[in-house]
Amino acid sequence: MPYSMRYGEGGKLLIGDIRCSCSSRHNEPTQDIYVGGGIIANVPEYIARRDIGKNCVLVADNITWELAGSRVSQSLKEAGYHVTNCVITRPDRMEPDETAVGEVLLSLEPDTEFLVSVGSGSITDTTRVVAKRLEIPQVCIGTAPSMDGYTSSICPLTFRGVKIHRAGKCPEIIVCDTDVMKTAPMDMVCSGVGDVLGKFIAIADWKIGNIINGEVFCPVCGEIVMDALSRLLDNLDEIKARTEKGIRILTEALLLSGMTIMIIGHTRAVASVEHNVAHYWEMMQLLHGKLPPSHGSSVGVATLLVLPVFKTFAEEDLSQIDLEVIKKNRLEREDRVRWMYRAFEKTAAESIMADNEGDFLSWEEQARRVRTAQERFEDIRRVINELPSPEKLESAMRFLGCEMTPADCGVDDKLLNMSMRCAKDYRTRYTLFKLISECGLEDKYLSQYPV
Ligand SMILES: [Zn+2]
Ligand SMILES: [Zn+2]
Numbered sequence: 001m002p003y004s005m006r007y008g009e010g011g012k013l014l015i016g017d018i019r020c021s022c023s024s025r026h027n028e029p030t031q032d033i034y035v036g037g038g039i040i041a042n043v044p045e046y047i048a049r050r051d052i053g054k055n056c057v058l059v060a061d062n063i064t065w066e067l068a069g070s071r072v073s074q075s076l077k078e079a080g081y082h083v084t085n086c087v088i089t090r091p092d093r094m095e096p097d098e099t100a101v102g103e104v105l106l107s108l109e110p111d112t113e114f115l116v117s118v119g120s121g122s123i124t125d126t127t128r129v130v131a132k133r134l135e136i137p138q139v140c141i142g143t144a145p146s147m148d149g150y151t152s153s154i155c156p157l158t159f160r161g162v163k164i165h166r167a168g169k170c171p172e173i174i175v176c177d178t179d180v181m182k183t184a185p186m187d188m189v190c191s192g193v194g195d196v197l198g199k200f201i202a203i204a205d206w207k208i209g210n211i212i213n214g215e216v217f218c219p220v221c222g223e224i225v226m227d228a229l230s231r232l233l234d235n236l237d238e239i240k241a242r243t244e245k246g247i248r249i250l251t252e253a254l255l256l257s258g259m260t261i262m263i264i265g266h267t268r269a270v271a272s273v274e275h276n277v278a279h280y281w282e283m284m285q286l287l288h289g290k291l292p293p294s295h296g297s298s299v300g301v302a303t304l305l306v307l308p309v310f311k312t313f314a315e316e317d318l319s320q321i322d323l324e325v326i327k328k329n330r331l332e333r334e335d336r337v338r339w340m341y342r343a344f345e346k347t348a349a350e351s352i353m354a355d356n357e358g359d360f361l362s363w364e365e366q367a368r369r370v371r372t373a374q375e376r377f378e379d380i381r382r383v384i385n386e387l388p389s390p391e392k393l394e395s396a397m398r399f400l401g402c403e404m405t406p407a408d409c410g411v412d413d414k415l416l417n418m419s420m421r422c423a424k425d426y427r428t429r430y431t432l433f434k435l436i437s438e439c440g441l442e443d444k445y446l447s448q449y450p451v
Contacts, residue, residue, distance in 0.1 A: 001227075002220045005256070010046065011036030013252070015259055020220040029262040031151065033174045035251055037244055040177040043072055043116075043141065044079035050172060052137040053113025055082045059104050059127045062089040064119040064143045068180050072118055072141055083116075084109055088126070093291065096125040097158040104130045112136065117171070120144040120188065121295060125155035128168035140171035144184035145192040145250045147296050148270055150174050151258030156279070156295075162347050163283040170262065176255070182247040187294065189242060189250065190402040194300020196232055196253045197397070198274040199225050200387055201303055204310060205272035207383045209430035211376050212369050221260040221269045228253035233388075233396060240400050273433045276426035277302035280419040281411050283348060293409035300402055301409055305420065307390045309445055310432055314384040318374045318439065323367055326440035333360055343422035356428040366438050373435055384432075417449040 004017040013033040018026045032046060056076070060069030065087045076083050086107035088100050104115070104126060114137040117127035124140050131138040132153075142150050149155075155168035203222050210217035232239070232253045238246030260269040278298035285292040292298075331339065340349040353359070361369075373380065394404070403409055406416045421442070424433035436445050 191296030
């Protein structure tokens with residue numbers, strides 16, 4: 001293997017010896033990541049090893065407080081730490097929004113030296129945006145293997161009802177106690193599995209970006225993620241039974257995919273068009289005052305939707321397409337802006353367009369991409385053929401009891417159709433969906449999603 005993965009003292013997950021010839025800069029993660037049964041008791045010791053201070057604010061919600069927060073707070077106090085608890089209490093699921101972030105801010109003391117988050121996605125993100133603004137360390141105690149964001153430094157938040165992304169802190173210390181994680185409800189486990197399965201698409205899109213645009217693809221990061229994916233698919237029984245081994249494998253898959261972000265400094269290996277579809281559902285549900293579906297479950301369902309599009313594309317005959325016809329039918333800039341307003345609504349459309357300036361292509365660039373796709377179609381086909389069959393992922397998800405359809409995620413046809421049509425427009429990041437659109441084939445491939 002061109003990298004090593006092992007466990008060191010105290011359950012410390014060590015990834016290193018990265019031997020890669022790609023031109024990315026590879027940073028070995030400097031975070032302390034611990035995975036193991038019963039290790040939550042070691043939190044004071046883990047913190048002491050890093051010498052990050054004695055005064056902290058511990059952030060939990062009313063559920064994670066009961067699950068682990070009060071225990072961690074108590075053990076820290078016994079070890080001589082000064083702990084201010086910030087327990088965000090909501091009648092239903094908590095959102096990482098301006099109110100939650102405000103609660104953390106107002107819990108800070110003048111001498112707060114670090115933050116401790118006890119929870120999964122929402123709590124971790126709410127805490128890390130504050131840690132980043134203060135430039136103080138964060139200790140993250142994961143409570144569910146439900147998403148891959150523990151090791152992330154970007155936080156998806158909700159601001160004025162709109163989904164936004166802000167820079168956040170990648171926690172210095174991450175502790176995933178499998179005894180705590182295995183008590184997570186099955187729907188959170190399914191959510192984690194969905195988030196991991198989406199990586200198949202992310203890796204394929206990354207390789208396609210390499211083929212069409214010469215984007216640097218890091219084979220080692222690709223391998224780290226693919227290894228984690230195959231261990232996961234080989235251990236579905238253990239995951240379903242939520243055994244120590246099963247939960248460890250799922251947790252590792254989530255952490256390792258996240259660690260590729262630290263290694264190469266971007267999220268290419270972990271998120272692509274399947275995440276765009278899922279984000280769109282979350283964003284629009286929020287905007288219309290509905291509780292959004294869980295992140296990982298939406299990613300899993302979106303993966304099942306986009307994977308068949310990839311498989312069909314492997315049978316495409318690009319020699320048949322006519323550049324003149326594509327040129328005639330392509331959207332001019334004003335039409336595209338109009339489409340963005342229609343798809344994302346005003347506030348989100350404006351922020352997406354501002355964040356993705358390169359997204360409107362000149363005709364020359366579009367034509368170059370189309371020609372490259374024609375010339376290198378065999379390479380694209382090879383990438384698609386490496387993807388598992390939709391049936392394989394479907395049966396894995398069905399076996400675990402995952403949400404399977406947009407309807408299971410509370411997504412109606414109108415939202416579904418729009419999400420499939422604008423998935424390519426959410427980010428500049430290159431995807432097969434962009435390629436299909438640039439080749440003038442969107443109506444052929446997405447005809448079942450009329451808008
Ligand atoms: Zn995700
Ligand atoms: Zn590399």
